[in-house]
Amino acid sequence: MLLRFGVVPVVVFSSKEAAKEVLKTHDLDTCTRPKLVANGLFSRNFKDIGFTQYGEDWREMKKLVGLELFSPKKHKSFRYIREEEGDLLVKKISNSAQTQTLIDLRKASFSFTAGTIFRLAFGQNFHQCDFMDMDRLEELVLEAETNGCILALTDFLPTGLGWLVDRISGCGFGGSECGNNHNDLQKVEYLNMVIKETFRLHPPSPLLLPRETMSDIEIQGYHIPKNALIRINTYTIGRDLKCWSNPERFLNTSINYKGQDYKLLPFGAGRRSCPGMNLGITILELGLLNILYFFDWSFPNGMTIEDIDMEENGALNKTLELIPTLPSALSDGSSGWR
Numbered sequence: 001m002l003l004r005f006g007v008v009p010v011v012v013f014s015s016k017e018a019a020k021e022v023l024k025t026h027d028l029d030t031c032t033r034p035k036l037v038a039n040g041l042f043s044r045n046f047k048d049i050g051f052t053q054y055g056e057d058w059r060e061m062k063k064l065v066g067l068e069l070f071s072p073k074k075h076k077s078f079r080y081i082r083e084e085e086g087d088l089l090v091k092k093i094s095n096s097a098q099t100q101t102l103i104d105l106r107k108a109s110f111s112f113t114a115g116t117i118f119r120l121a122f123g124q125n126f127h128q129c130d131f132m133d134m135d136r137l138e139e140l141v142l143e144a145e146t147n148g149c150i151l152a153l154t155d156f157l158p159t160g161l162g163w164l165v166d167r168i169s170g171c172g173f174g175g176s177e178c179g180n181n182h183n184d185l186q187k188v189e190y191l192n193m194v195i196k197e198t199f200r201l202h203p204p205s206p207l208l209l210p211r212e213t214m215s216d217i218e219i220q221g222y223h224i225p226k227n228a229l230i231r232i233n234t235y236t237i238g239r240d241l242k243c244w245s246n247p248e249r250f251l252n253t254s255i256n257y258k259g260q261d262y263k264l265l266p267f268g269a270g271r272r273s274c275p276g277m278n279l280g281i282t283i284l285e286l287g288l289l290n291i292l293y294f295f296d297w298s299f300p301n302g303m304t305i306e307d308i309d310m311e312e313n314g315a316l317n318k319t320l321e322l323i324p325t326l327p328s329a330l331s332d333g334s335s336g337w338r
Helices: 016-025 037-042 056-068 072-077 079-099 105-122 134-148 161-168 182-187 189-201 234-238 277-294
Strands: 002-005 008-013 217-219 222-224 229-232 296-298 321-325
Touching: 008 016, 008 222, 016 217, 016 229, 072 079, 072 277, 079 105, 079 277, 079 321, 105 134, 105 277, 182 277, 189 234, 189 277
Parallel strands: 008 229
Antiparallel strands: 002 008, 217 222, 296 321
16 A cells, blocks of 8 residues: 655555565665654654664664663563562452452553563662652553554553453463463463464554665565655454464464564564563563463453453553452462462
C-alpha cells in the first residue's frame, strides 16, 4: 500500500515475504528512523534508542544497553530481582484471595513489571520510593504509549490479559506440575503456545516503528525511493490465512517471536528489533506463571467471559477485575508457596 503524508511517500507492507525483504534482505538500507518533529520532542531530541537515527550514536546506545542490561550474563545475574518481584506479586494477590475481594490484574501486572524494570535500570526499589506515585507513573506510561507510540515498556508488559484469560480459561493449567521460578518456564508448554497465539492475534503494536530508506531499493518488484517511510503491518500478517492455516500452528514447531519467523514479529526483526526482547519475555512468562500457578480465578457475580472487553484500542488502559482464590493444594500448605 502506498500513501502520501504531504510530500513523504509511506509504503505499508502486509505480507511475510515483503517483511522478510525489508527486515533481512534490505535491513541495512532501511534501518534508520525518520526524523519527525513529534518524535524528536518526545524523545528529547532523538536520545531514545527506539527513535535514534542509524549511526554512531545508535550503535553506542545499543552496545551500552546490550552490555549493562540485556546481555546473557546480566540477564542471569538479575534473576533474583525478577523472582523477588514475583514473590511480592503473589503476596499482594494472596491478600485479596484471603478476603475474596476483586483485584485489578492490569494494575497488579503493571506494578510487577515496573518494579522489576526500576530495580534493573536504577538499582532502587520501586515500592519503597516515597517520591514515586504508582498511579501517576502508570498514567504517564499510558499517555506516552497513546500519544507518542512508545512501545519499549509495552513490550515488557503482559499485554492482552483479557485475551490470555479467554484462551487459558477451562484448559486446565496444572499447578501441581510446576512451581513459580525460571526453571519451571520450560514445563508450561501450553502457556507458551497461548502467549505466541496472543502475540499473533494481538501484537503490541499493529505496525512496527517506521523505518526510512537510506537509498533507492526494490521490494516485491516495487521501486521504493530514498527517504521513503516503510511500515510493516504485523496485525495483518498475523491474521493472514496463507501463513496460519494450521489450527495447531504452535504445537511441535520451531516458530518463535525472536525475529527469525517473519510471520510473527511482535518485537520486530533485524538491526532495529527490540533489544529488551529476552527480558520482556521472561517478565511476561514469570508474571503469568505466578498468577496462574498460585491462584484460581473467578468472575464477579453476574459476569461471564463474554463480558470481558476484547476490543483493540491501542493502549493498556482497560481494567480487568477478577476474584483470586487459593487452590486447595496451596491453601493447606501441601505445595511450595514461598
